[in-house]
Amino acid sequence: MKAIVCEAWGPPSSLQLQDLPSPVPAPGQVLVRTRVAAVNFPDALMVAGKYQFKPAFPFSPGGELSGEIIAVGSEVRHLKPGDKVVGITSHGAYAQEVLVEASHVIPLPEHTSDQALELAGSFVLTYGTSLHALKDRAQARAGETLLVLGAGGGVGLAAVEIGKLLGLRVIAAASSPEKLAAARALGADETIDYSREDLRERIKALTGGRGVDIVYDPVGGDFTEPALRSVGWRGRYLVVGFAAGEIPKPALNLLLLKGCALVGVFWGEFVRREPALNAENMQLLFSWLHQDRIHPLISRRYPLAQAPLALEALLGRQAVGKLVVLPQQLD
Numbered sequence: 172m173k174a175i176v177c178e179a180w181g182p183p184s185s186l187q188l189q190d191l192p193s194p195v196p197a198p199g200q201v202l203v204r205t206r207v208a209a210v211n212f213p214d215a216l217m218v219a220g221k222y223q224f225k226p227a228f229p230f231s232p233g234g235e236l237s238g239e240i241i242a243v244g245s246e247v248r249h250l251k252p253g254d255k256v257v258g259i260t261s262h263g264a265y266a267q268e269v270l271v272e273a274s275h276v277i278p279l280p281e282h283t284s285d286q287a288l289e290l291a292g293s294f295v296l297t298y299g300t301s302l303h304a305l306k307d308r309a310q311a312r313a314g315e316t317l318l319v320l321g322a323g324g325g326v327g328l329a330a331v332e333i334g335k336l337l338g339l340r341v342i343a344a345a346s347s348p349e350k351l352a353a354a355r356a357l358g359a360d361e362t363i364d365y366s367r368e369d370l371r372e373r374i375k376a377l378t379g380g381r382g383v384d385i386v387y388d389p390v391g392g393d394f395t396e397p398a399l400r401s402v403g404w405r406g407r408y409l410v411v412g413f414a415a416g417e418i419p420k421p422a423l424n425l426l427l428l429k430g431c432a433l434v435g436v437f438w439g440e441f442v443r444r445e446p447a448l449n450a451e452n453m454q455l456l457f458s459w460l461h462q463d464r465i466h467p468l469i470s471r472r473y474p475l476a477q478a479p480l481a482l483e484a485l486l487g488r489q490a491v492g493k494l495v496v497l498p499q500q501l502d
């Protein structure tokens with residue numbers, strides 16, 4: 172089987188396409204023929220050696236996928252070859268075959284179409300993160316106002332759509348008309364182009380000076396301070412990620428003055444520590460997907476050999492919604 176392989180920390184261009192033997196599942200694992208591998212920020216951080224978890228070399232990046240099971244380990248009872256599944260793993264999905272722990276596999280109905288398999292394999296991480304952030308961490312209530320930074324990216328766009336489903340008024344902020352159009356299409360009530368407009372002034376105008384109830388921040392960097400200053404009384408500021416690279420150090424007096432809370436969000440750790448609540452969230456997300464109530468956007472598809480270009484596009488701030496790699500297409 173073919174796989175994209177990382178042999179040393181570096182930029183996406185240092186990744187290589189290689190021929191590897193088929194992996195053999197350990198007793199608690201399954202082997203999946205990968206149909207779709209989602210492109211996520213941690214994949215790029217892992218290749219650069221900047222992620223909290225560093226796999227041993229050589230490894231393939233890719234932590235989210237869907238496909239069909241080819242083989243199961245000796246202790247796996249509830250899954251069988253031929254089953255269509257979504258898999259979450261730390262790495263390995265930018266490959267035609269990938270090993271996944273059976274406990275990290277979500278079975279899909281037998282009749283799942285190729286299109287549905289593609290969506291299912293690329294929305295769990297972003298929508299799972301944003302649902303956990305808004306429902307469990309911010310405890311969002313219908314009628315509240317939500318500001319989403321990086322609203323045209325993976326987790327941002329998911330936050331826009333889930334925010335609307337939870338009954339929130341959503342203000343989407345992003346750096347280009349294309350990203351803001353994507354946010355509008357998924358229900359954003361208002362948009363702010365923070366590459367041209369003053370974030371704080373626009374929020375003031377859009378909220379009648381009251382500020383927003385919830386900020387969803389996967390970006391960090393220069394926008395965090397004006398966004399935090401735009402939080403209203405008893406607001407919640409969700410710390411989701413630092414795509415801009417810089418980890419902001421906000422002044423704590425702002426929290427005091429607004430009676431507001433800084434709230435950390437770490438979906439991977441939530442999945443590990445609170446599996447029952449995560450299972451409920453997954454059930455809700457899949458029911459929304461089947462009922463056509465959420466519409467995850469895949470804006471570009473890359474054959475396996477071009478996976479490095481997908482990671483470069485993500486790092487270059489070019490991705491709208493999700494990018495995916497199709498491992499069964501070579502180039």
Ligand SMILES: NC(=O)c1ccc[n+]([C@@H]2O[C@H](COP(=O)([O-])OP(=O)(O)OC[C@H]3O[C@@H](n4cnc5c(N)ncnc54)[C@H](OP(=O)(O)O)[C@@H]3O)[C@@H](O)[C@H]2O)c1
Nearest residue numbers: 212321324325326345346389411412413414415436437438
């Ligand atoms: N806490 C968790 O559990 C969790 C889960 C998943 C992801 N994350 C984190 O959330 C962040 C976003 O992930 P994602 O998958 O949504 O990524 P993404 O699709 O690339 O979106 C990130 C957005 O950040 C903005 N951005 C600003 N400066 C940037 C820069 N220098 N490089 C790249 N993007 C920049 C871009 O929007 P504009 O161009 O509009 O500014 C971009 O659309 C990452 O840091 C990721 O690690 C956290």
